[in-house]
Amino acid sequence: MSNTAVQDTALKDHSAPVKSPPGEQPRWGWLKWVLVLVLVAIVLFAGIYSRRKAEAELRSLTTQMAVSSVSIVRPRRAAPGQEIILPGNIQPYISSPIYARTDGYLKKWYFDIGAHVKAGQLLATIQAPEIDQQLAQARSNLATAEANLKLAEITRDRYQGLLQKHAVSQQDVDNAVGTYAANKAVVDADTANVRHFEALVSYENVYAPFDGVITARNTDIGDLINAGSSTVARTDLFHISQTDTLRVYVNVPQEYWRSIKPGETGAEIALAEFPGQKFPGKVVRTSQAINGMTRTLLTEIDLPNPGNTLLSGSYAEVHLQVPSQTPTLLIPTNALIFRSENLHVGVVRNGKVAITEITPGHDLGNEIEVVAGLKPDDQVIVNPPDSLVAGQQVNIVEASLPGDSH
Numbered sequence: 001m002s003n004t005a006v007q008d009t010a011l012k013d014h015s016a017p018v019k020s021p022p023g024e025q026p027r028w029g030w031l032k033w034v035l036v037l038v039l040v041a042i043v044l045f046a047g048i049y050s051r052r053k054a055e056a057e058l059r060s061l062t063t064q065m066a067v068s069s070v071s072i073v074r075p076r077r078a079a080p081g082q083e084i085i086l087p088g089n090i091q092p093y094i095s096s097p098i099y100a101r102t103d104g105y106l107k108k109w110y111f112d113i114g115a116h117v118k119a120g121q122l123l124a125t126i127q128a129p130e131i132d133q134q135l136a137q138a139r140s141n142l143a144t145a146e147a148n149l150k151l152a153e154i155t156r157d158r159y160q161g162l163l164q165k166h167a168v169s170q171q172d173v174d175n176a177v178g179t180y181a182a183n184k185a186v187v188d189a190d191t192a193n194v195r196h197f198e199a200l201v202s203y204e205n206v207y208a209p210f211d212g213v214i215t216a217r218n219t220d221i222g223d224l225i226n227a228g229s230s231t232v233a234r235t236d237l238f239h240i241s242q243t244d245t246l247r248v249y250v251n252v253p254q255e256y257w258r259s260i261k262p263g264e265t266g267a268e269i270a271l272a273e274f275p276g277q278k279f280p281g282k283v284v285r286t287s288q289a290i291n292g293m294t295r296t297l298l299t300e301i302d303l304p305n306p307g308n309t310l311l312s313g314s315y316a317e318v319h320l321q322v323p324s325q326t327p328t329l330l331i332p333t334n335a336l337i338f339r340s341e342n343l344h345v346g347v348v349r350n351g352k353v354a355i356t357e358i359t360p361g362h363d364l365g366n367e368i369e370v371v372a373g374l375k376p377d378d379q380v381i382v383n384p385p386d387s388l389v390a391g392q393q394v395n396i397v398e399a400s401l402p403g404d405s406h
Contacts, residue, residue, distance in 0.1 A: 069395040070388075072348055072379040075329035078369055082362075088250040088269065088318035090303070090310060092241035094210060099236050100225045101203035104128030106237075113217055116308075117208040117240070124206040124237055126225050131204070135197035142190035149187045152180040203227075212242040213308070241312055246303040248281060250318045251296035255362075259322035260286060260299055267301045268319040271310070278319065279303060279310065328361050328369040335382045336368070345374070346381035346388050353381070353392040 107127040111117055159176040162168040216239035219225070226235050248269060252260055259265070262285050268278040287298040301318065303310070337344040337355065347354045356378075361369025374380070379396065381388070 068385070068388075068392065069397050070346070070348065070353075070381045071383065071397045072381055073332065073335070073398075075331050075370065075374050075376055075378060075380060077376065078328040078330050082322060084252075084256060084320050084322055086250045086252065086318045086320065088248045088301070088316040090269075090312055090314045090316050091247045091249060092212075092243050092312040093245045093247055093302075094212070094242040095215075095312070096209060096240055097236035098123065098206060098209070098238040098240060100126060100206065100227050102126060102128050102131055102200050102225075103227050104131070104204065104225050106219050106221055106223045106225055107204075108221060109217065109219065109237075111214050111217075111238075113214050115214045117212060117214060119208055119210045121208045122205055123208055123214075124219070126204045126206065128201070128204050131197060131200045135194070135201050138190065138194045138197045142187065142194050145183065145186040145190045149180070149183040152176070152183040156180040206237060208240060210240070210242055211244070212240045215239045215241050215312075243305055243308055243310075243312055246305050246310060246312060248301040248303050248316060248318060250299050250301065250320075251291070251294060252286075252299050252320070254290050254295045254297065256320075256322050257286075257290065257297040260297065260320070262286060266321060269301070269303055269310075270317040270319060271314060283320075328371055329374050329376060330364070330367045331370055331374070331380050332382055333363070333366060333368050335380050335384070337384055337388070345370075346384045347374075348379040348381060348394060348396055351393060351396075353388055353390055353394055355388075355390045 104126040105128075107125040109124040111121075111123055117123065156173075156176040156179070159168055159173045163170065163173045217237070218239075219235065219237045223235075225237070248267070260283060262283050265283040267281045267283060269281055270278050281301040281303040283299055284302045285300050290297055331345065335345050337346060342357050343360055344355050344357050347356050356373055358373030359371040361371045363369075381394075
């Protein structure tokens with residue numbers, strides 16, 4: 001046999017199918033189908049799971065995006081006391097116009113404006129010759145009355161002595177006694193008249209009634225001085241002010257009046273001409289009545305001024321330290337919700353919005369006091385949107401209150 005024939009026979013032997021043992025071929029077919037089904041199940045499960053996961057993530061993202069985020073702050077307690085700054089008016093402790101008590105011409109004045117004078121110092125002299133003549137006449141009348149009284153006294157004594165000797169009648173004695181009494185009454189009247197004109201003459205000298213500063217001089221030498229009558233106004237010669245202690249008048253708003261305690265409440269006075277400097281004073285009295293027009297309480301503060309550093313009539317800023325009557329909380333003004341019925345704020349409780357009505361106190365600019373309606377641990381929404389409603393679910397973003405250390 002040739003080599004070619006041998007090779008063909010070998011190839012036929014290898015290409016002929018190998019017959020499996022009986023029962024082995026059905027088992028392999030079943031396993032193939034099981035593997036196919038498992039693979040299909042795995043593919044289906046993986047597709048369904050990934051789709052469900054994507055849907056869940058999408059729903060969660062949609063829900064999160066649907067919930068609004070809000071910034072919140074927690075109210076902080078206001079200080080137990082506060083400083084209020086009010087405009088004040090500085091006045092002298094005593095201010096008085098100096099009038100003449102007698103008519104005449106001004107003979108001389110001794111002090112001009114700005115002069116410091118002591119009580120009892122002579123300020124001016126008035127020349128009143130009519131008063132001087134009337135005084136001289138009154139003194140002359142008194143001297144005549146005293147001479148008549150002396151004669152009447154001698155006559156009375158003489159008649160009383162003669163009556164004991166039965167040389168005169170009782171009627172003559174009574175006449176002498178009556179004449180003495182009448183002359184004595186004339187002397188008393190003339191004495192009073194002399195004192196009256198002496199007083200008028202003394203008014204020709206004008207004296208300072210208290211220690212102070214001459215703030216005005218309204219007359220000059222030769223001016224006609226009028227003491228006043230029903231038809232002619234009086235002439236005020238000088239104005240004098242006592243300035244070693246000054247009075248500062250300030251109108252305190254009605255809401256603070258309970259905190260103003262005379263004798264206890266301190267005050268500091270600041271003036272523009274003394275930058276950075278404050279002068280201590282003390283509240284001494286109030287009007288004890290609220291002004292119906294301004295709703296303020298007129299308050300007086302005594303301000304020592306020993307060196308006459310401060311001038312009366314000045315405008316001043318009055319700094320009053322007043323204690324708070326009730327504890328209050330502070331929130332930013334941009335947390336307020338303006339509704340027609342009252343002021344409200346949004347508060348987050350358990351992740352939901354609650355619209356709370358508040359009672360406001362003092363407006364401090366960027367902040368406002370809340371007297372009632374909030375608790376210190378409330379979460380107050382700042383910059384609330386117009387669409388904010390009660391019960392709305394929100395996400396919280398922490399903010400900070402102005403003045404917080406963090």
